[in-house]
Amino acid sequence: MAHSLERRYRWQVLVLMAIYMAIMIWLWPHALGASGKALKVALALSPVVPVAWVIALMAKRVMRSDELEQRLHLMALSTATALVGTACLVGGFLAAAKVWATDGSILIWVFPALCCTYGVTRMSLKYRYTGSLDWFC
Amino acid sequence: MKNRVRELREKHAWSQAELGERLDVSRQTINAIETGKYDPSLPLAFKIARLFGSRIETIFLDGGK
Numbered sequence: 001m002a003h004s005l006e007r008r009y010r011w012q013v014l015v016l017m018a019i020y021m022a023i024m025i026w027l028w029p030h031a032l033g034a035s036g037k038a039l040k041v042a043l044a045l046s047p048v049v050p051v052a053w054v055i056a057l058m059a060k061r062v063m064r065s066d067e068l069e070q071r072l073h074l075m076a077l078s079t080a081t082a083l084v085g086t087a088c089l090v091g092g093f094l095a096a097a098k099v100w101a102t103d104g105s106i107l108i109w110v111f112p113a114l115c116c117t118y119g120v121t122r123m124s125l126k127y128r129y130t131g132s133l134d135w136f137c
Numbered sequence: 138m139k140n141r142v143r144e145l146r147e148k149h150a151w152s153q154a155e156l157g158e159r160l161d162v163s164r165q166t167i168n169a170i171e172t173g174k175y176d177p178s179l180p181l182a183f184k185i186a187r188l189f190g191s192r193i194e195t196i197f198l199d200g201g202k
Contacts, residue, residue, distance in 0.1 A: 066162040068175050129174050130165040 009061050013054055020050040051111060072129065076122035084114045139198045143171040145189045160184055 023046050031043035062073045088110060094100040127133055146156050146167075153167040160167070160181065169175035170185075176197075177185065186193040 066166050067178050067181060068166040068169055069163065071175075126165075129169045131168070131172075132165060 005064065009057060012057055016050040016054050016057075020047055020054075023047045023050065068129065072122055072125045075125055076118050079121045080114050080117035083117050084110060087113070138176045139173060139200060140170065141196050141198070142167070142185060145191070145196065146171075149189075156188075159188060 027043060027046050031040055031046075034040040034043050062070055065073060091100065091102070091106070095102050123133060142156075146153070151159070152164075153171070154164040157164045157167045162181065166175070170177055182193055182197055186196055189196065
């Protein structure tokens with residue numbers, strides 16, 4: 001992917017994540033005290049909008065990449081999915097058996113955990129294939 | 138898989154980035170192909186062969202087992 005496109009992608013993700021944080025700090029807490037059900041649902045789901053946008057940007061980025069980059073993206077994504085999915089399965093079984101007391105709000109961390117695992121895996125794969133740790137590929 | 142991409146690129150006096158531009162792939166991808174860490178897809182291998190005006194089997198050498 002060209003450096004200019006990569007830079008643009010990074011800026012867009014940065015802005016969207018800033019919007020996400022702003023929503024989580026100022027908007028989302030109002031969901032707890034909102035009166036109407038529709039308003040409650042809208043406020044509760046408001047952080048999903050910037051995250052969904054980021055996912056769409058990520059998909060676009062993968063589509064624009066060359067074949068080695070796509071391979072690294074997809075290998076990292078499948079590794080992250082397997083690791084986080086297994087962790088969720090283990091957590092789910094422990095919670096269901098009442099060994100670990102938790103509520104549904106922990107699901108908020110699934111996507112960030114997926115992103116972190118994907119990022120670390122992609123960097124290590126990139127180092128293995130190209131010998132570079134430069135984020136640009 | 139061994140290949141002669143580096144040799145042919147140097148013969149044309151192209152940098153990895155220049156070859157990448159001509160093939161519409163990144164410099165890192167060219168580097169990975171040259172070092173044998175990544176085997177290109179068939180369409181990319183044909184593109185490389187066309188660019189250097191050679192047959193695919195003279196660029197990519199099957200080690201055979």
